[in-house]
Amino acid sequence: MTKMHVTTTINGEPVEFLSDPAASMLDALRGPLGLTGTKEGCGTGDCGACSITVDGRLVCACLMLAVEAEGAEIGTIEGMAQGDHLHPLQQKFLEMAALQCGICTPGVLIAAKSLLEKNPDPTEEDVRFGLAGNLCRCTGYDKIVRAVLETAAEMRSAA
Numbered sequence: 001m002t003k004m005h006v007t008t009t010i011n012g013e014p015v016e017f018l019s020d021p022a023a024s025m026l027d028a029l030r031g032p033l034g035l036t037g038t039k040e041g042c043g044t045g046d047c048g049a050c051s052i053t054v055d056g057r058l059v060c061a062c063l064m065l066a067v068e069a070e071g072a073e074i075g076t077i078e079g080m081a082q083g084d085h086l087h088p089l090q091q092k093f094l095e096m097a098a099l100q101c102g103i104c105t106p107g108v109l110i111a112a113k114s115l116l117e118k119n120p121d122p123t124e125e126d127v128r129f130g131l132a133g134n135l136c137r138c139t140g141y142d143k144i145v146r147a148v149l150e151t152a153a154e155m156r157s158a159a
Helices: 025-030 088-095 105-118 124-130 142-158
Strands: 004-010 013-019 051-054 057-060 073-075
Touching: 051 105, 057 105, 088 105, 088 142, 105 124, 105 142, 124 142
Parallel strands: 004 073
Antiparallel strands: 004 013, 051 057, 051 073
């Protein structure tokens, strides 16, 4: 099968790659692009571990064809930190131990960042709804929700 040329932007950087037309964006990220922070949990779009943003929209990378990235702006977990400076959500997750095994963490962080970009003052219900597509088998969600709420409050007071 002929590979297709894809030109896109990932984490603010222009990127070009060749992709099998049937390959998922998750396969492209973890394969030829070498961005292994995005995890595969289920491969069916049910767990959110592979969450990325595409033109500002939260998407499961396992459900997106890599060729659909043509011309799009993609955001992955690798783009959250600025050099050695963690994003406030990443820092708060560490401080509050809002992670355990780490499989869901990249997807949860991307979903939480997406939520806070749209709603900088969420309620607990907003956070739980915004993260409903991200499954975690380890934490019980309370520390995750608290970390997102505290980050939101700190980001608002810093603005």
